[in-house]
Amino acid sequence: MVQYYPAHFDASFGALSDATRRGVLEQLGRADASITALAERFQMTLTGMKKHVGVLEQAGLVSTEKVGRVRTCRLGLRGLEEEAAWIEGYRQLWAARFDQLDLVVEELKQREKANGRKKRK
Amino acid sequence: MVQYYPAHFDASFGALSDATRRGVLEQLGRADASITALAERFQMTLTGMKKHVGVLEQAGLVSTEKVGRVRTCRLGLRGLEEEAAWIEGYRQLWAARFDQLDLVVEELKQREKANGRKKRK
């Protein structure tokens, strides 16, 4: 059965709910990047980008390290496995739910047919 | 390549970022339910629950229908396929990124070995 309690789901799904942050994840999937580089790529102030990176970091999706004056961002150790699993579980629930509906529809059809026969009789 | 532009991702991931709403989805996966039933199950006012259902409905994850005085909520036609696909794509990026890292580490090890040999020489 699907479970909804992992607390960090709030943080990770929340982090994914913003297009800029999804973009940053994809960017970091290609190469590590500094705050400045990300800010330029997404046309945003340094401060703004730093906040986004902070959100991703809080969610455990990104980790950063400051060397000298530049902070390098890279993908974090968490890789959305649990989130993927939750969604997969939900998709199964969802599919089962519609299969059930199909059954109901099927049953209705059968009953109608039976009624039809009765009427014709 | 992973793409981050589908606009409704903001809405669907946003909808998933709340434990109550994930719970509602799971509940509706088992059986349709009225606002009142959901509000009781999650210990919340009707008004509060109605807002959550509204968010899920906006995201296309739930659909509702009012018959008489009761509004019945059920799972929507969208089933998080695209979201699952995005996450899967990201997971591949993520895994590739770490494979790459492994390669780098491997290379460093090789180089060290070589240096060791040189030194010893």
Add this chain to the structure above:
DNA sequence: TGTATACTGAACCACATGGTTCAGTATTAT
């Protein structure tokens, strides 16, 4: 030493979120 670069933090802004209460309306049951 001085100057440019890269980030950081505080403060502000408008608007969204996750809840509530309260006062309705529409339906159903007696």
Add this chain to the structure above:
DNA sequence: ATAATACTGAACCATGTGGTTCAGTATACA
């Protein structure tokens, strides 16, 4: 006709979000 049920909408509240500007600090370059 009355009363109970089920929802609805407006208004409010505290806090969070997605940005900004501005004034720093720390580091690197010349």
